[in-house]
Amino acid sequence: MKKIKKLITAPVATCLLASAIAFSTSAHSEGLEVRIAYLGFEEDKGPLLSNSFPDPEDSGLKGAEVALRDNNSTGRFLKQTYHLDALHTDDADELYEFATQLHADGVRFFVANLPAEQIRRLHETFGDDALLFNAGSKDDALRVNECIPGLLHTLPSRAMLADALGQWLAARRWNKWLLVTGQTEDDKAYAAAIRRAADRFGGRIVAEKEWDFDTDLRRTAQQELPMFTRASDYDVVIVADERGDFGEYLLYNTWLPRPVAGTQGLMPTGWHKAVEAWGAAQLHSRFERHADRWMNELDYASWAGVRTVGEAVAAIKTTELKDVRAFILSDDFQLAGFKGRRLEYRPWSGQLKQPIPLVHPRALVSQSPQEGFLHPVTDLDTLGFDAPESQCHVK
Amino acid sequence: MFKKRLLTGLIAGALFSTPLFAGTAFISNERDNTISVIDTNSWEVVKTFDVGMRPRGILLSSDYSKLYICASDSDRVEIYDAKTFEFITDLPSGDDPEQFALHPNDRLLFIANEDDDIVSVVDTETHQVLAQIEVGIEPEGMGVSPDGKWAVNTSETTNMLHWIDTETLELVDNTVIDQRPRHVEFTHDSQRLWASAEIGGTVTIYDVDSRDEIHKINFEIKGVHPDRIQPVGIQLTQDGRYAFVALGPANHVAMIDQQTYEVLEYFLVGRRVWGVGLTPDDKYVISTNGVSGDVSVIDVEKREVIKTLKVGRYPWGVVAAP
Numbered sequence: 195m196k197k198i199k200k201l202i203t204a205p206v207a208t209c210l211l212a213s214a215i216a217f218s219t220s221a222h223s224e225g226l227e228v229r230i231a232y233l234g235f236e237e238d239k240g241p242l243l244s245n246s247f248p249d250p251e252d253s254g255l256k257g258a259e260v261a262l263r264d265n266n267s268t269g270r271f272l273k274q275t276y277h278l279d280a281l282h283t284d285d286a287d288e289l290y291e292f293a294t295q296l297h298a299d300g301v302r303f304f305v306a307n308l309p310a311e312q313i314r315r316l317h318e319t320f321g322d323d324a325l326l327f328n329a330g331s332k333d334d335a336l337r338v339n340e341c342i343p344g345l346l347h348t349l350p351s352r353a354m355l356a357d358a359l360g361q362w363l364a365a366r367r368w369n370k371w372l373l374v375t376g377q378t379e380d381d382k383a384y385a386a387a388i389r390r391a392a393d394r395f396g397g398r399i400v401a402e403k404e405w406d407f408d409t410d411l412r413r414t415a416q417q418e419l420p421m422f423t424r425a426s427d428y429d430v431v432i433v434a435d436e437r438g439d440f441g442e443y444l445l446y447n448t449w450l451p452r453p454v455a456g457t458q459g460l461m462p463t464g465w466h467k468a469v470e471a472w473g474a475a476q477l478h479s480r481f482e483r484h485a486d487r488w489m490n491e492l493d494y495a496s497w498a499g500v501r502t503v504g505e506a507v508a509a510i511k512t513t514e515l516k517d518v519r520a521f522i523l524s525d526d527f528q529l530a531g532f533k534g535r536r537l538e539y540r541p542w543s544g545q546l547k548q549p550i551p552l553v554h555p556r557a558l559v560s561q562s563p564q565e566g567f568l569h570p571v572t573d574l575d576t577l578g579f580d581a582p583e584s585q586c587h588v589k
Numbered sequence: 590m591f592k593k594r595l596l597t598g599l600i601a602g603a604l605f606s607t608p609l610f611a612g613t614a615f616i617s618n619e620r621d622n623t624i625s626v627i628d629t630n631s632w633e634v635v636k637t638f639d640v641g642m643r644p645r646g647i648l649l650s651s652d653y654s655k656l657y658i659c660a661s662d663s664d665r666v667e668i669y670d671a672k673t674f675e676f677i678t679d680l681p682s683g684d685d686p687e688q689f690a691l692h693p694n695d696r697l698l699f700i701a702n703e704d705d706d707i708v709s710v711v712d713t714e715t716h717q718v719l720a721q722i723e724v725g726i727e728p729e730g731m732g733v734s735p736d737g738k739w740a741v742n743t744s745e746t747t748n749m750l751h752w753i754d755t756e757t758l759e760l761v762d763n764t765v766i767d768q769r770p771r772h773v774e775f776t777h778d779s780q781r782l783w784a785s786a787e788i789g790g791t792v793t794i795y796d797v798d799s800r801d802e803i804h805k806i807n808f809e810i811k812g813v814h815p816d817r818i819q820p821v822g823i824q825l826t827q828d829g830r831y832a833f834v835a836l837g838p839a840n841h842v843a844m845i846d847q848q849t850y851e852v853l854e855y856f857l858v859g860r861r862v863w864g865v866g867l868t869p870d871d872k873y874v875i876s877t878n879g880v881s882g883d884v885s886v887i888d889v890e891k892r893e894v895i896k897t898l899k900v901g902r903y904p905w906g907v908v909a910a911p
Contacts, residue, residue: 267706267726268747271763473745473769476727479704508748508765530746530768530788534838535816572816 226274232258234282234307254307256485257493265504305499327499337543341586346544349495352387354578355462358550358562360391368429376435384434401425411443419447432456465494468558474532547574614909617644618901625900646688647906659686683709690731701728720758724751732773743770774823785820822865858885866907877904
């Protein structure tokens with residue numbers, strides 16, 4: 195039986211923050227109330243071989259909550275109050291009903307830590323009468339050919355992650371890649387992004403293997419994996435195992451003594467504890483005080499969605515949907531996202547452009563874009579699908 | 590004002606003529622827990638001494654006798670003798686003090702507590718915490734006007750300037766500014782406030798009385814992407830002629846006309862420059878280049894970088910004495 199987990203943050207006007215401070219302000223905005231919805235789906239990943247370190251159950255939600263406090267901190271000086279209506283559960287229908295009810299109540303800003311099909315369903319219902327932040331799906335199709343108006347993406351796409359890794363491998367001149375792919379559709383999509391990155395950055399995939407074993411690798415990795423990774427010479431093993439089923443066992447068990455990268459080993463990711471420069475240490479410390487755990491890429495994506503609404507409303511001092519959307523996609527919008535660069539949305543795909551850290555579990559190895567990968571507009575657009583490759587223009 | 594400047598000039602002149610009383614610059618090395626002491630005549634590191642953990646903000650008392658350091662990870666402000674480098678005492682600072690500013694009366698120390706969203710005000714003589722003022726998220730930059738009336742704090746995530754009345758120690762106004770404000774500096778006549786926005790890429794100048802924006806400076810360096818131009822530290826010469834702004838990962842320091850706001854020069858320095866300090870005679874600018882672990886010395890009159898010195902790991906702040 196499926197266990198339903200529900201984490202609801204009732205409309206929390208974090209007035210706590212605004213306690214007993216007398217202040218006047220230079221900005222004129224009388225009592226603006228801003229409601230933001232957070233929808234979090236906790237996916238059932240199925241049985242995993244590598245199950246000793248389960249992911250947090252509230253990934254995403256905690257990021258949204260910290261961002262709400264950040265918004266209210268600016269808001270209290272501007273007489274703006276932000277509210278979060280949040281539901282985090284593994285019941286897709288319940289999430290859908292929650293969202294439609296909020297929409298009927300007038301909520302127009304939705305941070306959706308949801309799989310692609312649930313995001314599509316919401317869009318079909320709301321049309322462009324809502325601003326949706328995709329903070330849960332790395333699906334490239336959502337960004338490249340579906341062209342959903344009013345949909346922005348704060349989570350990096352698979353193509354961005356694969357390109358970040360591809361650039362770094364090119365910089366290291368590790369050009370021969372062995373690609374190992376799991377069996378889910380997501381794994382196959384990740385592998386496709388890796389192949390695309392190989393084409394773009396001069397990688398050569400010397401062999402591809404699909405993982406279809408059903409042994410328990412916790413006991414037999416040492417026997418199974420060296421044979422499984424036999425191939426002519428390769429510089430690196432790239433693994434596409436998004437669920438975290440078998441990938442962890444590849445490390446140190448490859449036929450040739452080579453590093454592992456991709457969904458395990460050296461990972462391109464939207465966010466990680468090891469990112470500590472550019473003020474990130476302060477965001478981590480705020481987050482950890484609130485959530486009592488490390489902040490991950492889903493937390494960061496939801497944080498960025500809620501903060502985007504906060505930055506836009508603070509700047510233009512209205513909650514009108516069309517004004518907020520236009521401002522977010524304009525040249526005037528920028529988000530300070532603790533990644534050393536100002537973050538903006540791509541007007542063609544609605545994707546938040548951002549540097550991508552490359553991490554192993556305990557340290558930052560590098561951050562892409564790598565030096566020397568040039569672009570006529572900004573090197574951040576060397577990661578993921580660029581304007582000419584996309585059929586969309588969501589602006 | 591003029592009298593004071595003349596006096597400083599005379600003293601500096603007198604001291605510079607005798608090598609016995611060489612000028613001194615102090616550099617806080619964030620990842621080494623040390624202070625580098627630089628002789629500003631010979632431009633050499635003459636001493637390195639240990640301090641508390643993660644030293645960042647650094648300043649001198651008005652008579653240059655005491656050196657104050659924010660030891661961020663030790664959660665305290667430490668005071669050293671600026672001549673002998675001996676530890677004198679420490680002050681309660683609240684958690685994670687990053688930048689601070691000393692009132693001209695040498696009593697009130699305003700400390701930005703980055704992790705707690707407050708500004709602590711500490712009496713340097715009684716060691717009492719006089720007030721804790723709630724500000725925005727990640728308070729960072731801290732400045733006190735030379736006339737002693739205003740303390741201004743910047744909050745990096747809230748993106749505001751918070752104006753504190755130094756008499757009542759209350760927050761009286763908040764001004765929205767570009768993304769990630771890092772540093773504020775008052776002009777020596779206390780009429781204007783310069784504030785840098787790291788991610789916004791700008792320096793904004795405010796009229797102190799009205800707190801209105803007067804001007805916004807944008808930077809442009811050939812061959813450097815605008816994203817990399819991230820203004821942090823600011824220094825203003827006492828004669829009102831020049832301003833110097835550290836531009837972070839752009840690896841340049843900008844020299845600006847303090848009156849017309851025109852950018853006059855860009856000096857190439859070391860990597861990720863955050864801090865700038867002027868010698869008391871306004872003749873030299875010292876920049877702290879965090880990633881390259883060195884400082885660059887700019888000769889103001891010649892308008893050129895005359896020297897680069899290796900210091901500790903991740904040099905953060907700089908202050909100079911005659």
